[in-house]
Amino acid sequence: MFAVADEVLDLCRAVGHEATVLAVLADGLRNGPGDPKLLHDAIQAAGDLSAPHPHLEAWRDVYRAFGAKPQRTPCSAEALRKRASRGDVPSVNRIVDAYNAVSIRFAVPIGGEDRAALAGTERLVRAAGDEPFDTVKDGAPAVESPEPGEVIWRDDVAVTCRRWNWRQGRRTALTGTTTSAVFLLEGLDTDLHPPAEALVALLDADSATIERLA
Template sequence: MPEPHLLEKFLASGWVDATVFTLRPDYRVMLLGVEGLVPGPSDQASDALLQQAESAARETLRDRPVEQVPHVAVWREAYRAFGAKPQRTRNSLEALLRRAASGLPRVNRLTDLYNAVSVRHQVPVGGEDISRYAGAPRLVRATGEEPFDTVADGTTVIEYPDPGEVVWCDDAGVTCRRWNWRQARRTQLSDDTTTALFILDALDLMTDKALQAAADDLVTHLTRLGPDVRVVHRLIAAAGGD
């Protein structure tokens, strides 16, 4: 049994650096800490959710290209603001929408759930294994010295973010590059994850009400993954809007 209030302590320790809010004062993040999950590979239920998300994506893209979807376009603006080229490094929402036509990936049921919610609500969502964290989660402008473990040509490699890049990190290094572009292997969800952190990123086009609706949708599906699932949430915004 996890230590009482462990999730609350973990979420309370997280923070967003002031330089990120200077870049995008409209930024808000909903953090969900979840314990008691019964993990496993993709299953019939997660596949059905992804099929619904694929249908929603086809409808979204019926009369416009991906880059003109408003919630995609605003994240492209945010990427340009810290020097990233969005046509080369796509925000996670855009990447999923582009894959929807040929089929969204089936990874494991935790990842499948948050990918489906991301597409259905048009919000970037990330999932991390809390047991693999070293210290608090925080969103900062990188110095360029933080290690990031990833895979290139089938081989595990260590890369480093560009100075000024917006990254999620902990005491051991980067957990997600370019805000919500690519997650590190170290903290990624697996078939064995029982305690997870989910990160829902919002910019001005997404209202607090819509952000909460996306979080509620994710929680609804997560609570079906075990009889003892418990969820703690925290909203972080600029100017003390925590």
């Protein structure tokens, strides 16, 4: 159901980094009210959020390698930690707070997808440039396409996340009725098992397993 293209791994190696992708597959998920304390504790554990972080610097290298500008569109973990440093990470619900807390604490990009909304195999590839991506622009639903060569997650229907982990599409986003999800943890030159295990511990689910995709 999931795959990572060699061309993406080769892109990372070309700029001196080794990429790893882990999937946390959770079934029987139970959502609930958000937990602001969970986010507060993660921010405290993360230390100085405004200081340079080697993992985020590595992501900047990779973003530049496929033509993105990390100052304008940073990876999801960098964007989240910047918001956290300004006190701008609101509590949403238990599931979203859980993976945001882990992302902030470990400086690791994490994306959550509703598995029931996925079509076929979700794969990490470089874009042709004509794939549809459903998003919101100026407050209204819109469809756009990635740049050719951009790293994207996509399934058999369309793009599910642009610029590797920058912006998720609307179709597969987690909702209050999601009971089966995949959480994608992505790392460069780092061990992703500690954040994956931390996420599993926070999820209220009948089962949650960790699978290495790359």
